[in-house]
Structure formats: structure tokens, C-alpha cells
Amino acid sequence: MFRAGFKTLSFGPRCSLSPGLSDCRHHCRKTPTKVRVSDALSGEALGGDVTVQGWVRSVRPQKENLFFHVNDGSSLQSLQVVASSSLNNTFPTFGSAVEVRGVLKKSPHPKQPFELEAEEIEIVGECNPVDFPFKVKKKHSPDYLRQFPHLRCRTNFFSSLLRIRSEATAAIHSYFKEQGFLQIHTPVITSNDCEGAGELFQVEATCPQESEDRNFFSVPAYLTVSGQLHLEVMSGGFSRLYTFGPTFRAENSQSRRHLAEFYMVEAEISFTQSVEDLTKVMEDMFRSATEQVWAQCAEDVDLFHKHVTPGHRETVEAMLKNKFTAISYSDAIDILQRSSEDFVFSTDWGCDLQTEHEKYLVKHCGNLPIFVTDYPYDLKPFYARDNRGHPQHTAAAVDLLVPGVGELCGGSLREERLDLLTARLEAAGLEDTYSWYLDLRRFGSVPHGGFGMGFERYLQCILGIDNIKDVIPFPRFSHSCLL
Incomplete structure (x- = not known):
């Protein structure tokens, strides 16, 4: 940073690990913006570093990537999260509570406008899908749901x-x-x-x-x-x-x-x-x-x-x-x-x-x-x-x-x-x-x-x-x- 006349110019925050660099993306990044699922689906903070919190509604593993959907109750639609298999060895299960940080991007799939490319995934609350009374893609009747008012x-x-x-x-x-x-x-x-x-x-x-x-x-x-x-x-x-x-x-x-x-x-x-x-x-x-x-x-x-x-x-x-x-x-x-x-x-x-x-x-x-x-x-x-x-x-x-x-x-x-x-x-x-x-x-x-x-x-x-x-x-x- 230096003063030139009356203007203040900034080249970004200094990195504590590399004090000679004014902008170090590898070590420093701004605090990600927390967004609701409904806001993410509307394109808010598109291209930005965001954090989404919610519950996993579906999981679809593939060889190189894991796809799962997160919902926080703010929208009927869930947000798709794309996570590389090399990200970590622990992936969320259906029903678990998660916090995901990543970059919000446009989705190549025509049925969903945006998706979150995950960089960090934290499993806040684990859920055993075997014991969880609701199953992925299964249509549960209102009579069945009534048995679980807490879920x-x-x-x-x-x-x-x-x-x-x-x-x-x-x-x-x-x-x-x-x-x-x-x-x-x-x-x-x-x-x-x-x-x-x-x-x-x-x-x-x-x-x-x-x-x-x-x-x-x-x-x-x-x-x-x-x-x-x-x-x-x-x-x-x-x-x-x-x-x-x-x-x-x-x-x-x-x-x-x-x-x-x-x-x-x-x-x-x-x-x-x-x-x-x-x-x-x-x-x-x-x-x-x-x-x-x-x-x-x-x-x-x-x-x-x-x-x-x-x-x-x-x-x-x-x-x-x-x-x-x-x-x-x-x-x-x-x-x-x-x-x-x-x-x-x-x-x-x-x-x-x-x-x-x-x-x-x-x-x-x-x-x-x-x-x-x-x-x-x-x-x-x-x-x-x-x-x-x-x-x-x-x-x-x-x-x-x-x-x-x-x-x-x-x-x-x-x-x-x-x-x-x-x-x-x-x-x-x-x-x-x-x-x-x-x-x-x-x-x-x-x-x-x-x-x-x-x-x-x-x-x-x-x-x-x-x-x-x-x-x-x-x-x-x-x-x-x-x-």
C-alpha cells in the first residue's frame, strides 16, 4: 500500500506467511459469505466464495466426484454440491447436517441454474441412513410421516x-x-x-x-x-x-x-x-x-x-x-x-x-x-x-x-x-x-x-x-x- 497524491491504493491484504506479498491467494482469502439455499439458487454471490449450511437430501457418488443436495428449509429446491473425490476421505450421508464452503457457479445441467463447487466440507451432525426413517427418493405418505413429528x-x-x-x-x-x-x-x-x-x-x-x-x-x-x-x-x-x-x-x-x-x-x-x-x-x-x-x-x-x-x-x-x-x-x-x-x-x-x-x-x-x-x-x-x-x-x-x-x-x-x-x-x-x-x-x-x-x-x-x-x-x- 502506498499513497499517491490524495488517493489510497491497495493491492490486497498482506500475507502473514509471505510478508513480501500483498496478495497471496494460497494462504489468505476473505471470510466466505454465508448464504441461504434459496439465495444461492437465485444466483446471489455467483462466482463468490460462499458457505452454505443445511441437511443432505440426496447423495450420488461417482468415480471422480461426489454429488449431493443440501437444503436449509428456505426453499423447496435443494442446492447441488459437487465435491472432488480427492477433497477428503469423509463424505456426508443422507440426512446429515453439513457446512460447505466453496464457489457458487452456473450449473451445466438444465434443471438447476447454479451449483456449489465444494472446497471444504464439515459434517456438523452425522446421520446413519440405515436407521433414518425417511429414505431417498421414496414417497412417504402423510400417515407415515405423522409417526415422526420430531423428524x-x-x-x-x-x-x-x-x-x-x-x-x-x-x-x-x-x-x-x-x-x-x-x-x-x-x-x-x-x-x-x-x-x-x-x-x-x-x-x-x-x-x-x-x-x-x-x-x-x-x-x-x-x-x-x-x-x-x-x-x-x-x-x-x-x-x-x-x-x-x-x-x-x-x-x-x-x-x-x-x-x-x-x-x-x-x-x-x-x-x-x-x-x-x-x-x-x-x-x-x-x-x-x-x-x-x-x-x-x-x-x-x-x-x-x-x-x-x-x-x-x-x-x-x-x-x-x-x-x-x-x-x-x-x-x-x-x-x-x-x-x-x-x-x-x-x-x-x-x-x-x-x-x-x-x-x-x-x-x-x-x-x-x-x-x-x-x-x-x-x-x-x-x-x-x-x-x-x-x-x-x-x-x-x-x-x-x-x-x-x-x-x-x-x-x-x-x-x-x-x-x-x-x-x-x-x-x-x-x-x-x-x-x-x-x-x-x-x-x-x-x-x-x-x-x-x-x-x-x-x-x-x-x-x-x-x-x-x-x-x-x-x-x-x-x-x-x-x-
Whole structure:
């Protein structure tokens, strides 16, 4: 290095082993740039010295070279690594964790744009491919993968699912933010049974209290089944609210549609007297979130629609192109009664719609999402608004039914009239339990309503996945709590 006028010229770093040389590539090199697999596949740092960390997805040895693929979860595609057989005597096995340093180059193979020419390979975590439950090039069914919740993120199927799930979460938050909704963190532990079905997990301390009152909170406490009532509290000061978090139901069910722990998206809107205000948000949120997932996770979505649920893309595209229709509960019962289907459950007016009814109604209406409104009053919880003046006693409630799943969203206008709400709570013997809820109507109440959407059912809907246990990282259901 020397100064020439006002400019500083550098010929590179001096080598400690050869102090007379200003640039010695043999002994000195810059610290390699760490890149994700997704960035390497896009050509970032092409021609540069890079380091890639990840897990080996395949190994193909040849006489002079070893080819293996590395994936770090950032992309469906893996990065091919080319290593000379003279590099060292230890090569990675399928499933092992590695750190590879080398030069990112264009690949001569037309199916992969770039590859990493390895100069150093470090095996961070060894894996015995004989004992590893997943095998190279073998197609493992979702039922098989479900046996290994601690390992299934290593597979294309589940890593794609997790990237889609993450993007869908972000898309839903983006939609509500753009629409002016305030996010509320509602509690996981509560003293209320919002649904009134009694399917609760009670919370107790592992070390009982020394006093006679064995309840840690002095009252019985449960894992929440819904954040709705807490959103209603906050709707006394904010006009648009939502929450997105875990909810729990102690349903003794092993079905493909139910979980003991799942995620719910719930929204509450003040100053509304129209069910259509709720259905508009449901429909717009569905479209907005799905379009964002389609755009940001195209390869992952294609994996499902080509190899897991072929033909389902057309179903979702139809849902996005066509406006959701609405029918009343009474119209739905009429459709079911005129059907030639042999239903297991009753189709009399006043019955609750079962999954078989919901799926039939969707198919009858062109295999497109439909809103079913104005359910019998006695089928809905105490907070549902009474449709006074209707020929039959109904509530201002609505469900969104979608192809392949059945009910996706459920909501209602809330009963804001103090006298009607008080009478219903008294009839149910709940006036003392929900005295605070009556206070919401006494002090500045406004007409309002809201809905909840099962997030896992949403993922089932857009991907065509049959079993809800395959769209959540760690499924919880009766007699099963692995990890």
C-alpha cells in the first residue's frame, strides 16, 4: 500500500506467511459469505466464495466426484454440491447436517441454474441412513410421516407445508392491518366457557395451594375455547379488532376434522347491524390471504396440487374467481330434504347441520363457498342476536361452508339489547356468571358482531389436505400428545 497524491491504493491484504506479498491467494482469502439455499439458487454471490449450511437430501457418488443436495428449509429446491473425490476421505450421508464452503457457479445441467463447487466440507451432525426413517427418493405418505413429528420437517411435504403456513399467517395479519383492525392478545387461560359446550381443559397447579381453596386463581380456570368474549370487552373502546392464537377443545374425537389444540382467527366489528358486514370480511380475508400465499409460495403450493392433491388447484381457483353465495338455514334444510342422499343425521328444521350436510350443500351450490344464515335461535349461544320479527325463531348467525372441509367460519351479530340478553342468561341460569357481560350492554354498548375461522381448516381448504393433523406442526388430539 502506498499513497499517491490524495488517493489510497491497495493491492490486497498482506500475507502473514509471505510478508513480501500483498496478495497471496494460497494462504489468505476473505471470510466466505454465508448464504441461504434459496439465495444461492437465485444466483446471489455467483462466482463468490460462499458457505452454505443445511441437511443432505440426496447423495450420488461417482468415480471422480461426489454429488449431493443440501437444503436449509428456505426453499423447496435443494442446492447441488459437487465435491472432488480427492477433497477428503469423509463424505456426508443422507440426512446429515453439513457446512460447505466453496464457489457458487452456473450449473451445466438444465434443471438447476447454479451449483456449489465444494472446497471444504464439515459434517456438523452425522446421520446413519440405515436407521433414518425417511429414505431417498421414496414417497412417504402423510400417515407415515405423522409417526415422526420430531423428524417430518426434513421432508419436502412438510417443509412446504410449514412455509405455506408461515406465509398464510403473515397474509392474514397483513389483511387485518390494511383494513384498520387492531390486534388484541386474548388470554389463553380464562374462567369463561364461550361456546357453552363444556368441552374444556381445566387448568390446575401441579403444586396444590396450602389453603383450603385449591384453585390457583381462586376460581376454576380453563384453557380458552375462543377469544371472542375478550374481543367483545375491547370492542367497547375500539371499532375493529382481531386476535389470532391457540384455542383448545376437549373433544374426544379422532376424526380428520378435529384437534384438541388449534389456531383461530377471530374478528369483532362494532357499529354494525348487518350480517353482510361480517360475510364481506370473511370473503375478503379468504381471497387476500390465499392470493398472497399463491404468489409467495408458488413452488410449495404446486407440490401439493401436483403430487398430493392433484386437481385441487382448479377448485381453489374457482373459489377465488366467483363471489360467495348465501342461503338461509331454512333454504338449506329444504335442499337437504329434497335430496336423494341417504343422510345419517336428521334433516328436520331445527337440527344442527352436520359435516355430511355441509359438504352436500357446497356441492349442490356448484362446489363453491356458501354462507348459511339465520340459524334456529336455540342452536346458537346466548350472545347471538335474536332475529325478532322472523316467521321462525332464528338468530342473526352465519357459517361459511367450503369445499372439502365443510364449516370454515362461524359468526353472528351479538345481542346488544340488555333486556333480551338478561332474559336469556336468566333462563340458562348464567346471569351471575356473566354479570360483567351485561355491564358491557349497560355502559355505552353498540350493535356489533364477529366471527372465528379455524386456521388449520383454512389450510386444508386451500391445499386439499384431507386430515387436519397434517397441517399443524404438532397435532394434539385425544390419546395423543407426542412431544
